[in-house]
Amino acid sequence: xxxxxxxxxxxxxxxxxxxxxxxxxxxxxxxxxxxxxxxxxxxxxxxxxxxxxxxxxxxxxxxxxxxxxxxxxxxxxxxxxxxxxxxxxxxxxxxxxxxxxxxxxxxxxxxxxxxxxxxxxxxxxxxxxxxxxxxxxxxxxxxxxxxxxxxxxxxxxxxxxxxxxxxxxxxxxxxxxxxxxxxxxxxxxxxxxxxxxxxxxxxxxxxxxxxxxxxxxxxxxxxxxxxxxxxxxxxxxxxxxxxxxxxxxxxxxxxxxxxxxxxxxxxxxxxxxxxxxxxxxxxxxxxxxxxxxxxxxxxxxxxxxxxxxxxxxxxxxxxxxxxxxxxxxxxxxxxxxxxxxxxxxxxxxxxxxxxxxxxxxxxxxxxxx
Numbered sequence: 472x473x474x475x476x477x478x479x480x481x482x483x484x485x486x487x488x489x490x491x492x493x494x495x496x497x498x499x500x501x502x503x504x505x506x507x508x509x510x511x512x513x514x515x516x517x518x519x520x521x522x523x524x525x526x527x528x529x530x531x532x533x534x535x536x537x538x539x540x541x542x543x544x545x546x547x548x549x550x551x552x553x554x555x556x557x558x559x560x561x562x563x564x565x566x567x568x569x570x571x572x573x574x575x576x577x578x579x580x581x582x583x584x585x586x587x588x589x590x591x592x593x594x595x596x597x598x599x600x601x602x603x604x605x606x607x608x609x610x611x612x613x614x615x616x617x618x619x620x621x622x623x624x625x626x627x628x629x630x631x632x633x634x635x636x637x638x639x640x641x642x643x644x645x646x647x648x649x650x651x652x653x654x655x656x657x658x659x660x661x662x663x664x665x666x667x668x669x670x671x672x673x674x675x676x677x678x679x680x681x682x683x684x685x686x687x688x689x690x691x692x693x694x695x696x697x698x699x700x701x702x703x704x705x706x707x708x709x710x711x712x713x714x715x716x717x718x719x720x721x722x723x724x725x726x727x728x729x730x731x732x733x734x735x736x737x738x739x740x741x742x743x744x745x746x747x748x749x750x751x752x753x754x755x756x757x758x759x760x761x762x763x764x765x766x767x768x769x770x771x772x773x774x775x776x777x778x779x780x781x782x783x784x785x786x787x788x789x790x791x792x793x794x795x796x797x798x799x800x801x802x803x804x805x806x807x808x809x810x811x812x813x814x815x816x817x818x819x820x821x822x823x824x825x826x827x828x829x830x831x832x833x834x835x836x837x838x839x840x
Contacts, residue, residue, distance in 0.1 A: 493764050493802055498756025498810040501777040505785050510821040514786050517778070521740060521786065524773040525691030526682075530594060556638035563638075563649075571713075573607075574649065583607045584652040586637070587712060591703050593664070593696050601661035601700070602633050604652035605712050619719035622657040623648075624700045624738075626731030628752075629766060632667055633660045643752075644728055657718060661700050663693055663734065665768070679768040688771045690737060697725060697738035701745065721746055729753045733760070733769055733780075740786035747791040754796045754814075756780060756806035781814035784838075788823050793839040795828075811840060 500506075503520060505513050522528050549557070549572065557565060564577040565586075572586040587603040625648040627636045633648075637660060640646035648660045665675025679689035704718060726749035727735035739748030757779050761770045784792060794814065796807055818825045818838045826836035833839075 493755070493759050493804060493806070494762070495804040496756075496758060496806055498758060498779055498781070498806050498813060500813065501774075501779055501782065503777045504779065504782050505817050505821065507820050510785070510788070510823075517782070518740070518786060521737075521774075521778070521783070524688075524771060524777070525694065525737070526685075526687035526773070527691040527695055527741075529686050530692065530695060550634060552632065553634045553638055556634060560638060560640065560646075576653070584649065585713060589703075591699070593699050597664065597696075599661050599664070599696060599699070600633070600667060601659055601703075602637060602648075603707075603712060604637070604648060604658040604660065605714060606652050606655050606657070607713065619717045619722070620657050620714060621655070621722035622659070622704050622718050622724070623651055624697060624704070624725040624735075625651065625658055625660045626663060626697060626725070626727030626734050627660070627666070628727070628729035628731050629768075630729075633662045636660045647728075657704070657714065659700055659704055661696070663731065664696055665689075675768050676766065679770075683767075683770075688773070689768045690733065690771050693734045693768075694737035694741055697734050698742045701725070701738075701742060705744070720744070723747075724749060726751060730766070730769065736780070736783055736787075739790075739792075740783050743790075745790065747793065748787050749793040750784070750795065752796050752800060753802075754780060754784075754794050754807055754810050755802065755804075756810050759806045779810065779813070781810050781817060784814050785817050785821070788818065788821070788837040791837065791839070795840075814838070815840060 503517060557563060562577055564575045566573045566575070570587070574584045574586055583606070585605045585607055587605070588600070589603050590598055590600050593599055625636055627633060628643055631639070631642060631644055635642050636644045636646070636648040638646060638649070648658050652658045663675070665678045675689070682689050682692055701723070704723065707714070707718070709715070709717070723745060724747040725735045725739055725745050728751045730753070732750040732753040735748055736750050739745045757774060759765055760780070761772065761775055784794060794811065796803055815825050815838070823837040824835050825838045825840060826833070827840050830836065830839055
């Protein structure tokens with residue numbers, strides 16, 4: 472599966488949240504962790520328990536959501552942050568058109584990408600802003616150009632926005648969403664709820680505490696938002712965005728970095744439509760993620776001592792799962808190394824093929840570490 476390789480090659484991004492104050496220790500199994508036997512039976516049972524623990528079954532739905540994504544008339548108006556980041560990119564030229572912005576490699580038109588600013592509704596009616604990147608220079612550098620188009624939902628980290636994911640090639644995200652589009656993927660890049668231009672770094676935590684009072688974890692909310700992002704791609708008005716062939720339902724991925732990685736992991740566990748889940752730079756035991764050393768926005772108290780991060784990951788195979796975290800990341804410690812070790816052991820116990828970097832015989836692999 473060439474898609475697997477290209478995503479891994481682009482998104483091994485190194486450290487993100489530079490928090491050297493994390494405690495060290497061992498990621499422990501919970502009383503609901505996979506211990507062997509039928510993986511499918513365990514997944515069926517655990518999936519419903521996960522929904523309950525996240526509180527997503529208590530999420531108040533809007534009768535008018537989700538709506539389909541539509542290009543907005545203001546798509547040619549870039550945010551101040553986007554313009555500032557673009558000015559720092561000597562390699563990217565852009566041109567405003569009626570309802571999109573065309574981004575080009577200044578040296579060649581081959582990797583041209585159309586950028587649309589769109590909006591859609593989350594399940595509770597909350598408006599979500601996102602960029603949709605559509606490749607035009609060559610449909611794909613990793614697939615037959617006559618084939619259906621692969622797609623990716625890309626989720627930013629805790630200190631970034633959707634603009635960083637596209638335009639900032641020096642930050643933690645390395646502008647990876649644009650690189651993916653240049654490689655031939657249709658890429659949807661939403662702002663995570665509570666982030667985005669002008670919202671500061673406290674809005675999402677206030678949101679998290681308000682949802683918590685209702686018995687709903689903010690991680691559950693963010694995960695449902697990511698599921699809706701996949702809905703948007705599934706229902707996209709393709710001709711309106713210049714896409715002249717269907718999106719490939721067997722070559723769709725979700726990926727993220729740091730906070731976005733954890734959201735991608737939970738969303739991939741909840742949504743069986745996703746063909747590949749890639750977790751970047753954040754695979755720590757819940758002993759850390761749910762502790763006072765970490766943002767409350769990622770806490771899921773109901774999961775404590777029941778499931779750990781490797782168990783959420785085990786809800787994804789036999790679909791493709793990729794997990795990466797740099798050993799030189801300042802957040803990498805025993806809670807990370809033992810989470811990786813337990814995931815590998817559980818996968819092998821379930822009869823899955825685990826591949827470690829560098830990857831060979833990718834078609835045979837279910838779990839990539």
